[in-house]
């Protein structure tokens with residue numbers, strides 16, 4: 001990926017940071033955008049420590065002006081953009097669908113679905129003008145199946161999958177491939193925090209994965225980098241499930 005430029009929206013921690021580091025290890029120049037300045041700068045330090053070149057811009061993925069600021073800085077410093085992972089998301093409180101408030105629904109949608117659309121709206125022209133490339137939006141297995149008490153998050157992630165397929169079709173002849181990665185549980189972010197506080201739920205969650213464990217952030221990052229690479233040159237509009245066997249598992253037999 002030498003001479004290529006990769007952007008990770010939400011690259012300041014966990015999966016996003018692992019994705020930045022994986023792009024950088026492949027030789028790409030990396031742009032880290034995150035709402036958390038300390039996390040983003042820490043990721044940039046790690047890029048430099050492994051001999052890479054990068055840039056951090058503080059940005060909220062739900063805010064058009066921030067997204068445009070990231071892209072303007074990317075153009076200025078690195079002269080174009082080829083690969084993107086739109087990684088950040090915001091969940092809603094776990095509640096029955098009838099108890100969720102309008103505000104909770106709207107906050108989740110504003111980043112997790114609308115934010116992905118907003119990112120692509122401004123990223124696509126720059127990628128096209130840079131000679132083409134690829135976008136990977138991070139969805140979830142929760143966007144494929146029903147997830148009790150997570151109606152807003154599940155709906156948003158399902159929306160990300162179909163939005164990505166739609167944009168993939170619109171840009172298939174214009175040199176931009178668009179795919180999603182649908183992770184199962186990842187040992188990062190809100191999941192690590194939540195399971196750390198609820199050990200009995202942790203066992204249940206691990207058990208939903210046929211492999212009996214969560215993903216390391218790098219295992220998701222590697223799938224993202226693959227989909228952005230030339231090795232995936234004929235793959236577009238695909239939702240790649242990376243879940244340690246969540247979606248294929250039936251719980252009939254305890255293995």
Ligand SMILES: NC(=O)c1ccc[n+]([C@@H]2O[C@H](COP(=O)([O-])OP(=O)(O)OC[C@H]3O[C@@H](n4cnc5c(N)ncnc54)[C@H](O)[C@@H]3O)[C@@H](O)[C@H]2O)c1
Nearest residue numbers: 010012013014015016035060061088089140185186189191
């Ligand atoms: N953690 C899991 O088990 C899990 C499972 C399935 C899918 N996912 C999805 O994977 C992706 C990564 O999740 P993660 O839990 O690994 O998080 P992560 O560790 O990658 O951290 C997310 C980063 O996004 C940043 N961020 C949050 N809101 C932002 C905003 N509005 N604008 C810019 N940056 C913002 C945070 O500061 C943080 O640095 C998300 O899309 C999530 O929904 C996570």
